[in-house]
Amino acid sequence: MSSEAFGFERSSVESVVVPVPESTAELAFEGALRPRSLSEFVGQTKVRAQLELLLQAAALQSRTPDHILLAGPPGLGKTTLAMIVAHESDRPLRMSSGPAIQHAGDLAALLSSLVPGEVLFIDEIHRMARSAEEMLYLAMEDFRIDIMVGKGAGATSIPLDLAPFTLVGATTRSGLLPNPLRDRFGFTAHLEFYSDDELAHVISRASRLLELEIDSESLGEIAGRSRGTPRIANRLLRRVRDFSLVNGREGLEAVQAALKLYDVDDLGLDRLDRAVLSTIIQQFGGGPVGLGTLAASVGEEAETIESVAEPFLVRMGLISRTPRGRVATRKAWEHLGIAQRESALFRDGL
Numbered sequence: 001m002s003s004e005a006f007g008f009e010r011s012s013v014e015s016v017v018v019p020v021p022e023s024t025a026e027l028a029f030e031g032a033l034r035p036r037s038l039s040e041f042v043g044q045t046k047v048r049a050q051l052e053l054l055l056q057a058a059a060l061q062s063r064t065p066d067h068i069l070l071a072g073p074p075g076l077g078k079t080t081l082a083m084i085v086a087h088e089s090d091r092p093l094r095m096s097s098g099p100a101i102q103h104a105g106d107l108a109a110l111l112s113s114l115v116p117g118e119v120l121f122i123d124e125i126h127r128m129a130r131s132a133e134e135m136l137y138l139a140m141e142d143f144r145i146d147i148m149v150g151k152g153a154g155a156t157s158i159p160l161d162l163a164p165f166t167l168v169g170a171t172t173r174s175g176l177l178p179n180p181l182r183d184r185f186g187f188t189a190h191l192e193f194y195s196d197d198e199l200a201h202v203i204s205r206a207s208r209l210l211e212l213e214i215d216s217e218s219l220g221e222i223a224g225r226s227r228g229t230p231r232i233a234n235r236l237l238r239r240v241r242d243f244s245l246v247n248g249r250e251g252l253e254a255v256q257a258a259l260k261l262y263d264v265d266d267l268g269l270d271r272l273d274r275a276v277l278s279t280i281i282q283q284f285g286g287g288p289v290g291l292g293t294l295a296a297s298v299g300e301e302a303e304t305i306e307s308v309a310e311p312f313l314v315r316m317g318l319i320s321r322t323p324r325g326r327v328a329t330r331k332a333w334e335h336l337g338i339a340q341r342e343s344a345l346f347r348d349g350l
Contacts, residue, residue, distance in 0.1 A: 033206050033234055034080050036087055042205060043198040043230070044077065047189045051081065054187055055088050064117050065089055066186025067140055067167040069125075071174040073311060075231030076191040078170035079123065085168055086119040093119045098127035107132040108147060108160075111139055116163040125169035126176040133181055140167055140184045172307075193228030193315070196220065202230045203237055212241060218255045225259055225268040227312055236264065267316060267335065272300065272309050274336070277318060280328045281338055288325030 035041045038048050051068075058065040068085065070078040086093035092115060101107050101122070106129075114120060122128070128136075139145050143162045169185065171177060182188070194202070200216075200223040207214045214237075222240065226233035236259065243258035244250060263271045279297045280287050295302040310326075313319045318332040 033209060034083065036084065038084055038088060041077065041080070041084065042202045043194045044081075044189075044191055047081075047191060050187065050189065051085065055085065058089070064091075064164045065166045067184060068169070069174070069177075069182065069185040069188040070168065070170045070191065071188060072172070072191030073193070073229070074172055075229040076193070077230060078191065079121070081189075082119070082121040082168040082170065085166070086121075089117075089119065089166070091117045091119050091166070093121060095121045095123070098122060098124040101132045102129045104129070104131040104135045107135050107139075108145055111145060111162050111165075112160060114163050114165045117165065118163070119166045119168060121168045121170070123170045124172065125181075126171045126173050133178060136167075137180055137184060194226075194230060195228070196223045199223035199226050199228070199230065199233045203233050206234050206237055210241075212237075215251060217252045221252060221255045221259075225264050225266065227268040228315075232268075236262075268312075269335075272298070272304075273313060275300075276305060276309050276313065277328060277332050277336060280319065280326060281333060281336065286333070287319075287327035288322050290325045294326060 038052050041048055054068070055065055065085065068082075070081055072078060082095075083093060094110070094114060096110060101110070110120070135145055139162055143164055145160050145162065146157045147160055167185075174182070174188075174190075200219045203214070203219050203222055203226075206212075207219075218240070222233060222236050226236060239262055240255050240258045243261065244254045247254070247257075249257065259265075263274075265274070269277075275298050276294065279294060280289055283297055284293075289297075291302050291306060295305050298305065310319070310321075313332075314321065316331075317329055318335065320327045320329055
């Protein structure tokens with residue numbers, strides 16, 4: 001896997017003719033990797049089959065597809081699937097996000113500007129303002145909203161008809177969605193983490209699109225450290241490519257050296273993950289330790305620990321959540337190479 005194999009000449013490192021803004025390069029990279037149809041989408045086999053049936057049924061009946069809720073951890077393809085829904089339905093796509101809709105007026109302006117059949121994608125939909133959520137109930141069911149004009153006793157409700165549309169909502173925390181909103185989605189898809197084989201397929205596809213050559217051992221190494229997430233796999237692929245380009249090294253050795261440089265270990269743990277584990281073990285004897293105390297000790301926000309590091313550590317069996325706090329498991333002690341201390345926790349089999 002040489003730098004030339006990645007599609008670059010060594011001389012290009014030394015003579016740059018036109019600098020490309022980093023933001024433009026990132027967008028071009030991500031855009032090149034996004035599949036444009038369900039047949040190109042890797043993984044999520046059951047969700048793909050369900051979506052294909054839903055879209056085909058809507059096309060046969062000449063109607064807009066049902067509203068769709070995509071739930072799952074970050075980086076598994078929720079935005080990509082929303083784009084595919086619009087593409088396969090041959091409909092325009094409008095994109096927004098929950099944090100950007102903080103007033104009912106924001107949502108009213110967005111909905112009233114939709115054209116018939118348009119697909120509206122709202123990312124992190126659970127973070128919408130409550131007043132906007134309540135307006136969305138009527139819009140999803142009857143394709144209309146009520147606009148309040150005036151204040152106090154003289155306030156008047158004016159109904160406004162909307163063009164039929166398909167709402168695709170994405171959320172990483174479906175439990176925060178109110179039941180009335182969740183129930184109005186015709187289809188809810190739960191995206192799962194990818195297997196190593198599926199991630200190897202993702203990386204292989206990305207390599208072909210970017211005209212890179214990468215051997216099977218390197219594919220497996222990157223896939224095994226990607227935390228079951230295609231977004232991370234594609235990011236690590238780019239970092240390995242950069243390392244090979246700059247250092248002129250190739251093959252599995254280059255992959256391992258690049259990932260070591262970026263603090264990604266054999267299990268895919270990064271700096272924050274290892275900081276959480278080592279803090280629980282070294283400062284608190286393996287736990288239990290409360291989330292607030294753990295966050296203060298690591299120097300991160302509690303929400304960051306809970307939403308970024310903890311889900312993966314729990315899924316890998318490295319920490320356990322108990323009523324008294326977080327506890328490091330035997331696997332965590334072994335992974336960090338720290339001798340286990342005999343305690344009631346280990347006698348209980350953690």
